[in-house]
Amino acid sequence: MINYNPKEWFTFIFRIHKADTVRKLFPMFIALSIYSALIAWLELEVWKLSANSEIKNISLMHGLLGFVISLLLVFRTNTAYDRWWEGRRQWGTLVNSSRNLAMKLQAMLPGTNTEARAYFKVMIPNYAFALKNHLRKTFNPDEFQPVPGEGPVSLDPEKHIPNQLAQQLMNKTMELYRKNQLTGEQLIVLNNELQSFTEVCGACERIKNTPIPFSYSVFIKKFIFFYIMTMPFGYVFSLGYLIIPMVVFIFFVLASLELIAEEIEDPFGKDANDLPVDTMSNNIRLHVSELL
Amino acid sequence: MINYNPKEWFTFIFRIHKADTVRKLFPMFIALSIYSALIAWLELEVWKLSANSEIKNISLMHGLLGFVISLLLVFRTNTAYDRWWEGRRQWGTLVNSSRNLAMKLQAMLPGTNTEARAYFKVMIPNYAFALKNHLRKTFNPDEFQPVPGEGPVSLDPEKHIPNQLAQQLMNKTMELYRKNQLTGEQLIVLNNELQSFTEVCGACERIKNTPIPFSYSVFIKKFIFFYIMTMPFGYVFSLGYLIIPMVVFIFFVLASLELIAEEIEDPFGKDANDLPVDTMSNNIRLHVSELL
Amino acid sequence: MINYNPKEWFTFIFRIHKADTVRKLFPMFIALSIYSALIAWLELEVWKLSANSEIKNISLMHGLLGFVISLLLVFRTNTAYDRWWEGRRQWGTLVNSSRNLAMKLQAMLPGTNTEARAYFKVMIPNYAFALKNHLRKTFNPDEFQPVPGEGPVSLDPEKHIPNQLAQQLMNKTMELYRKNQLTGEQLIVLNNELQSFTEVCGACERIKNTPIPFSYSVFIKKFIFFYIMTMPFGYVFSLGYLIIPMVVFIFFVLASLELIAEEIEDPFGKDANDLPVDTMSNNIRLHVSELL
Amino acid sequence: MINYNPKEWFTFIFRIHKADTVRKLFPMFIALSIYSALIAWLELEVWKLSANSEIKNISLMHGLLGFVISLLLVFRTNTAYDRWWEGRRQWGTLVNSSRNLAMKLQAMLPGTNTEARAYFKVMIPNYAFALKNHLRKTFNPDEFQPVPGEGPVSLDPEKHIPNQLAQQLMNKTMELYRKNQLTGEQLIVLNNELQSFTEVCGACERIKNTPIPFSYSVFIKKFIFFYIMTMPFGYVFSLGYLIIPMVVFIFFVLASLELIAEEIEDPFGKDANDLPVDTMSNNIRLHVSELL
Amino acid sequence: MINYNPKEWFTFIFRIHKADTVRKLFPMFIALSIYSALIAWLELEVWKLSANSEIKNISLMHGLLGFVISLLLVFRTNTAYDRWWEGRRQWGTLVNSSRNLAMKLQAMLPGTNTEARAYFKVMIPNYAFALKNHLRKTFNPDEFQPVPGEGPVSLDPEKHIPNQLAQQLMNKTMELYRKNQLTGEQLIVLNNELQSFTEVCGACERIKNTPIPFSYSVFIKKFIFFYIMTMPFGYVFSLGYLIIPMVVFIFFVLASLELIAEEIEDPFGKDANDLPVDTMSNNIRLHVSELL
Structure with a gap:
């Protein structure tokens, strides 16, 4: 994501x-x-068509349909933006759950249990990195920190990576419960955070794998194409060669909306408009390590 | 659902x-x-009507109502898309609950209880397949995996299939609780996932069985029909025989929006725009079997 | 509710x-x-007004305000539809809670307690019928099934009927808890479903008793009325007697949107567009009796 | 709130x-x-300006900006309506929580504890009256019913009234828990309802105290003012003295939308469009007293 | 935030x-x-262009695109307003959680434990002040009240301030649980409020740090710029020097919407339109101290 100051109009323009x-x-x-x-x-x-030609009136159609195409593009913009924003909210949930889990464990675990604290200090942030790379379809084990006193995180790269990490967090918590390091009521209090990791993962996969229905995508592109391609026929009589910048500018407006929508619809990549998931993962590591 | 690359404009067009x-x-x-x-x-x-004829001005009506029909179609598009997306979200919840239930049971059950693990490994994904077929009004027992050591899943095809499977999951969990394989607090922690299966089923049935109110469906179709059929009368004077492609193109735009809305409104079928429920069911089976 | 096939355009039109x-x-x-x-x-x-008359230009106002009236009607349509859909969602919640409560009780109650099972098998569906009739402001005790071995359901028709049934469900559950037929943790697990009955009832009462604010209702009707009544004055000069079908068609469009909105705003009646609450109540009875 | 029959068009108009x-x-x-x-x-x-005057073309601006002003007013209408409807939903939550709390306590408390039942029978509805008056910035102790056997409800009118009542409900519940009239699991089951009182209060205060941002309010009013005041200049040439009813009617439409929005934005007063909080408070008292 | 009376039109205008x-x-x-x-x-x-010049018809483009720009600005307005309103809702949640936590602790803690009451009376409001300053990127330890009998609140200004305070609240609660001042069920009842502090903090950080995607921000500004700068070319022929106020007024409308959106998008500052977070923090301190 580009950090920018929305008030600097001139550089923008x-x-x-x-x-x-x-x-x-x-x-x-x-x-x-x-x-x-x-x-x-x-x-x-060449054809020296008269300005009274019926061809001139093709522009009536562009007037009538201008409304439909605008509304469709706003629908497109809204749905794309909603995914982008929902993706951001899901990562916000991950941040909240990571922090809350760390805080709760810090407060719940007996003061002597430094081993479990060290475990979660490393493994909670590892989940964020695992999810980030999973959503980018990469596997980057270098980004995982090892648990002190154990080797590197044991993972099967053929299987679903975030699930394996969530399982390990769950296992560790239940083990602490079985060893009476956590009481039953404390287990209930931890449940929200523990299950939210996998819920965030599922929601992000949903956003990533479900673009707007194919038919809308095709329809909007076909509509823009025919709208723009038929535009010079009628407007040439009013505008002469000024038709050139006008068609280009209208195309710029319509196509930009579709292009931006395509870009932000999948917000977990490395595009300029994508969500700052790298920064967020690092922040989770920073804040969790401050807490535990 | 068609998997497509939204950036390939030319093949689309x-x-x-x-x-x-x-x-x-x-x-x-x-x-x-x-x-x-x-x-x-x-x-x-034939009638050689003059271009000053009052019939020409019928097109004034098309201008005035162009707003209304566009806004109505956008309303239609929004409601249909919302169902489609809610259907996707519900299946996302099913994915999350299946994974979380598998993870929690894996962590909670005593290490020796391989029988219960084998049971849930098979029965959690069976629920997804049952729901998929239920929403398509088919019954396809071949898609169920049998529990190892037991015969095929016992189901009464006359009764509500997903309910029977959810009941079996619930029964098994309570049995484990009664046998002290799960503590009371662990039961509370499992509650969310257990009840969400039936909630997803109910929500999908709701989406499937409740199309947009009949009156809107009738009204939009009547409106498009009269709007298009009266269009040539007035515009012929401006456009001559160019009226033919213009009417066809405007009809294409308006009717496409209604047609696509009809198609995505019921997102659980096998249409090109429908949700990939087959793939999702298979993924649930894959991921649950990785976990348990 | 009318069940219809949204793809049969011609019968619709x-x-x-x-x-x-x-x-x-x-x-x-x-x-x-x-x-x-x-x-x-x-x-x-009669007056033989010239087409250059200033009266002709009244139609400028219709052009300017066409946009406002369209947007207002879409606002009206959206709010009415949202109530209708929220009503449907609330009944969906009732279906889910009825099923989940039946499943949970079936799994929790000791196998020997057939009396409690018989009680809930009858009383859970009775709640749906009570709510249905309550929302229609009728009292129809014939639709209640009696609990086997007891007389007809004891109800005071002067008091709030669904509340009395919800109270009886709550009492029975607490009695089972006091008699150690349910443990404390099981009680917590049942809580969601038990309280959701009354929440659904409250939400449906809210939808039923709160139409769109009076001022909007008045304003939209006044606006449509003046818009339509002033329309012939200006457009007569362009359209001659063709003004008659045009005014009728525009009135049809605007008034239909308001009429449909009025009808679906209160979705619990027996109108053609209302929700199928009778069918849903019967389905709850069917499915609960399959489970318990 | 005015109760009206939305189908009586003529009286409306x-x-x-x-x-x-x-x-x-x-x-x-x-x-x-x-x-x-x-x-x-x-x-x-006076000035006898010709109809070809450039002043006539000021109306071009009104055409271009007609879109923007309509969309802004719809934005205004939507946000005001959303607050009104959220206010209604919050009071619906209060109704649900009051009923559910009464039902649960009725079922949970030992049959002999009539004193606690009498306490909640009086104090739960008192909360609704306290909130109603708090939102109207009045203090009306006459509307509180005294607890039988105790004096009038003890309240410090200088402090936050609903908080004091919520505290008393909370105290009483915890006291019953300490006296073993309620078990720990029952306490958990009551938690939702107990905390929802204060959540409803906070949400209603939020709606009441946060109108639409000042800048939008100023901007919309300035925009309407200049739009209307410049309107006669251009349109006079087309409409002559017919400009008078036209400007009045367009002003009626635009200003009505802003006025209605202002009125329903704060829905807890005694205006004609405000929510029926008096009726709802009385209904809570009626229904709770039927239950306990 | 400016407190204003929305009904004083004239001062506004x-x-x-x-x-x-x-x-x-x-x-x-x-x-x-x-x-x-x-x-x-x-x-x-200078150039004495004739009114039949093709340059005049550039205004056709402004007509066609007027709709798109209006819809885009409404999209911009909606997203900015949604953030502002969500920010308000989050602070409302903080108010509710602070009050509910105070009420619950007041009711739960043994009457003799004045030390814990004094602790929470000071520390719950401190969280609100910490969050307020954190969102404004300042650190203002003077606004914290010290716990009676202890020194000033111990905080590391290099680390995340609200997290440290939330950790201290969590620690204190768990300590009370370990010392049997709170039972396990009471701990579960307190969980919602305790975790909501960090959730509110995360949500506010999300709103603050995630402006609308860069591409939309650039695109809207470029679009407004070219739309306005090309406007005089065509409209000069109809309006003469009246073009000057018209361009200024249209620019005022379009740019105001963008400017207001930029201002309210980040609602936690000290701008005129920002949320009254200072007042809310003080109210939390006032109300919590009334309760504990």
């Missing part, structure tokens, strides 16, 4: 940032300019 | 996919073309 | 269903036709 | 109700009429 | 408040006026 849709759409801008110029040249200079 | 509404609406496109051509021919060449 | 707003609005269509014809006749043939 | 915005805006209607007439007289008869 | 966007945008108004005047002068008096 004039700099072309790496994540800017202008950059990605630039080749299309060129192609559309040539296409519009060609239509204008044909209609105005 | 030019290929006509199986789930594409263009395919379904094609006969209507032909019929509408003939109808529009007929109106145009009658008005322009 | 051409048949006039019992719940159709066309049927309810028909007298108004006649009245509006006469009114519009009268205005048209006066302006065009 | 023609009667001017007490809560009607027409009544409140009437002085503004007069002022605006005079203002518009003045502008029209100046432009048409 | 004519006074220019400190938080008013008019004040912030004033330099831009001047610049835009000069720019528009320049364009008008060039087109009308």
